[in-house]
Every structure is written in C-alpha cells, then in structure tokens.
Amino acid sequence: MTDPELDRDVVHRKSSRKPRNTKEGIQKMKWVSVAVLTAALLTGLTSAASASPTANEVRNTGTIGIGAIEVFDNAYKHPGQYDDLIPAGRFSGYAHTAGLYVGPGYCVRLRGWLYGTEQNPPPPSGLADPQILDGGPNGKQWILSDGFAGFDARALPATDPGCEKP
Structure with a gap:
C-alpha cells in the first residue's frame, strides 16, 4: 500500500521539470553529445597509437x-x-x-x-x-x-x- 501524500509529492516533482525541448535543454543535449563524441574519438586515438609501429615487442x-x-x-x-x-x-x-x-x-x-x-x-x-x-x-x-x-x-x-x- 502506498502513501497518497508521497505519491503526490513524486508526481509534483516530476511535473516541475522543464521539458527537454526548451532551448536550454537542447543546448545541454548538444554539449553532452559533443563531450561523448570527443571522448569516443580520444579513446580511438589512444588505441591506434598503442598499435603503431613504434609500439614494438x-x-x-x-x-x-x-x-x-x-x-x-x-x-x-x-x-x-x-x-x-x-x-x-x-x-x-x-x-x-x-x-x-x-x-x-x-x-x-x-x-x-x-x-x-x-x-x-x-x-x-x-x-x-x-x-x-x-x-x-x-x-x-x-x-x-x-x-x-x-x-x-x-x-x-x-x-x-x-x-x-x-
């Protein structure tokens, strides 16, 4: 059994968030996408560098x-x-x-x-x-x-x- 006061509070907090399609939300999404893409590229470069001919055994x-x-x-x-x-x-x-x-x-x-x-x-x-x-x-x-x-x-x-x- 759930407490109606608690349920109301959770619904209220969820509904108080800004929708993602606002200008601020889109800019944050772009920044996160750029950060993830940059991290992926750097990870790829690190792997390529370790496989270079100078990494000899x-x-x-x-x-x-x-x-x-x-x-x-x-x-x-x-x-x-x-x-x-x-x-x-x-x-x-x-x-x-x-x-x-x-x-x-x-x-x-x-x-x-x-x-x-x-x-x-x-x-x-x-x-x-x-x-x-x-x-x-x-x-x-x-x-x-x-x-x-x-x-x-x-x-x-x-x-x-x-x-x-x-």
Missing part, C-alpha cells in the same frame, strides 16, 4: 637469452650492455624496445613483424627476411627499426650455420 624464439635495451641512454642495468635479458620463448616486456645486445661469440637472427601484436604474433609469412646481428669478439648493441610492429629474435653461437648471411 621482441620475442625470443631461441633457447639463449638476448639482451634488451629499453632506451639508448647509457644508463643500463648491466652497464655498457643492456637493461634486461629476454628469456627463451618470452617477450622483452617493453612497450617499445629500442635495441638488442648481442654477446661476444654469438649472433642474433632478427626478423621484423610486418603486422601483429604480442597477443597475436604473425605467422612465418608475416615476417620480414632475416637479418644477422653479429656480436663480434666484445659484444655489440643494435638499434631496432621503428618500421616494424615487433621482432622475432634468436641467438645462436657464432659458429652455427644460422649465423651466416641469409
């Missing part, structure tokens, strides 16, 4: 760890070399990997991703031709191109036939 497809460089700033966790090791079968863990470190006596076969993401890496047909990065006798740092969405990298002993130019 490096996947270690081999069994030997590879040194990852997040930023070329000479302030590496392993001085003069790299920031973190990319374990076998794992990703670098950076949204953007600036470079790799190849240890002495090793090479890295590097293949750029023509498309794909960490969650959905490309199949072999979606990879660029391999490049060979030679570590030489002292180890070397290599800058990665921003022209690829990511990379597959495999470290091998320098004597391995896979270290020969493709």
Whole structure:
C-alpha cells in the first residue's frame, strides 16, 4: 500500500521539470553529445597509437637469452650492455624496445613483424627476411627499426650455420 501524500509529492516533482525541448535543454543535449563524441574519438586515438609501429615487442624464439635495451641512454642495468635479458620463448616486456645486445661469440637472427601484436604474433609469412646481428669478439648493441610492429629474435653461437648471411 502506498502513501497518497508521497505519491503526490513524486508526481509534483516530476511535473516541475522543464521539458527537454526548451532551448536550454537542447543546448545541454548538444554539449553532452559533443563531450561523448570527443571522448569516443580520444579513446580511438589512444588505441591506434598503442598499435603503431613504434609500439614494438621482441620475442625470443631461441633457447639463449638476448639482451634488451629499453632506451639508448647509457644508463643500463648491466652497464655498457643492456637493461634486461629476454628469456627463451618470452617477450622483452617493453612497450617499445629500442635495441638488442648481442654477446661476444654469438649472433642474433632478427626478423621484423610486418603486422601483429604480442597477443597475436604473425605467422612465418608475416615476417620480414632475416637479418644477422653479429656480436663480434666484445659484444655489440643494435638499434631496432621503428618500421616494424615487433621482432622475432634468436641467438645462436657464432659458429652455427644460422649465423651466416641469409
């Protein structure tokens, strides 16, 4: 059972609102529409930016760890070399990997991703031709191109036939 006084009060409050088709109501609706549209566009731009070629990852497809460089700033966790090791079968863990470190006596076969993401890496047909990065006798740092969405990298002993130019 409802209280007639309460029902009257609710009806009165509802009927005291301005109709939406007033000039003020239409202007508020336009402002809200513009705000929602702007938010939707910004959300779309954020997603597109995160999928840009500079948002690259490096996947270690081999069994030997590879040194990852997040930023070329000479302030590496392993001085003069790299920031973190990319374990076998794992990703670098950076949204953007600036470079790799190849240890002495090793090479890295590097293949750029023509498309794909960490969650959905490309199949072999979606990879660029391999490049060979030679570590030489002292180890070397290599800058990665921003022209690829990511990379597959495999470290091998320098004597391995896979270290020969493709």
